[in-house]
Amino acid sequence: MRNALAELFGVELPVLAAPMAGGPSTPGFVAAVSAAGGLGFLAAGYQPPAVVAAEIDRVRATGRPFGVNVFAPSPVPVGTAEFRRYARTIAPEGAAYGLDLSAAEPVEDDDHWAAKLDLLTRHPVPVLSFTFGLPDRASVTALRSAGTRVLQTVTSVPEAVAAAEVGVDGLLVQGAEAGAHYGTFTPRALPPAAPLPDLVRAVRAAAGLPVVAAGGIADAAGVRAVLAAGAVGAMVGTVLLRTGESGASQVHKDALADPARAGTIVTRAFTGRPARALRNAFTDRYDGAAPLGYPAVHHLTRPLRRAAAAAGDPERLHLWAGTGYRAARAAPVAEVLAALASG
Missing domain, CATH: 3.20.20.70 (Aldolase class I)
Known part of the structure; x- marks a missing residue:
């Protein structure tokens, strides 16, 4: 070996x-x-x-x-109608940070x-x-x-x-x-x-x-x-x-150590592609509504996730984590x- x-x-x-x-x-x-x-x-x-x-x-x-x-x-292309439906659905989350997610157009790159x-x-x-x-x-x-x-x-x-x-x-x-x-x-x-x-x-x-x-x-x-x-x-x-050298945000590090976190979920709510994350308010609200659509959904939620990280808000952030996160x-x-x- x-x-x-x-x-x-x-x-x-x-x-x-x-x-x-x-x-x-x-x-x-x-x-x-x-x-x-x-x-x-x-x-x-x-x-x-x-x-x-x-x-x-x-x-x-x-x-x-x-x-x-x-x-x-x-x-993983997403139809325009489906993209706009999801953008409208999650728009209240962006409003908290002055973001108009409902106006976003799908970006494929x-x-x-x-x-x-x-x-x-x-x-x-x-x-x-x-x-x-x-x-x-x-x-x-x-x-x-x-x-x-x-x-x-x-x-x-x-x-x-x-x-x-x-x-x-x-x-x-x-x-x-x-x-x-x-x-x-x-x-x-x-x-x-x-x-x-x-x-x-x-x-x-x-x-x-x-x-x-x-x-x-x-x-x-x-x-x-x-x-x-x-x-x-x-x-x-x-x-x-959570290591000192990791560039993960402090809000992400703190969430990994939070004993109240109720495990992980495989979700496409943040990016339109299946990914495992700690459960939070965003995944609980929108996992069932999220379409497959990568990278369009990723680009849709990226401004929200950046704002949440800057504000120390773990409930609107993609808290990526494997099952061994504890x-x-x-x-x-x-x-x-x-x-x-x-x-």
Whole structure:
């Protein structure tokens, strides 16, 4: 296992930090993970290419291995009438911050896909992972030829086989317990949930590629379980959100520690794509009303979520969290990673 980790990533600690878009995975956070002997990933999702380039430069200057995660286009279009119905439904939430959500128009984009691929091909990074969809074989070949290890997030055996066919170096196998967005290629029909070790075994058998396991891993026992199933490493996210180096908002950190929180829910209320979050007033009110529609719903609610974060309002904020969120603690990244790898 250690030989595979060293060959793939240039690290020995069998714990990787998940890319967490929207704030948590800052350059400082990624550098702290790498300094502790693990592998951290910058989250290029939602970021303009110039910002991604600047963050890469900051982490590259440390001289340590790191990765970058990119959202591959996998649009889930939403009809204009359905979009406007939902915008009107949630409009009272925006009114509290002077936002007229009912006037929003649907925005469909590809998150600067071509520009990010161009950047990462011309200025290669050590490790690059893709989520939501597959890059084409030519792009994977170009990235690998430039010296980058290419990984693909998958949530099922069919996705793993498809990823192997485009020539990636390894797979990030995401289980149903993971926080934030499901990386599935088919958000309209989520794959059947399976215990993460079982999914790891099935994917390894079908695809024949090195596997990193993610989803609900919150302690050393969870790490041991996926390594015993054949993964070369475990990827964690939620358990690192409360660390001092995490860029998560204070309101998010506080919510993770709030004993009154009633667990997690898989919802499309915030972005139009299934994602696991702590339950709050927004998910309780609107989960049943939210349409599938990514990225249009994401762009609709983004101003509201930014305003809520600035105001310290956890009830209108996307509190992404995996099922192991109660294990998240306020401690240095290095301490948390060492505890996870202690088995």
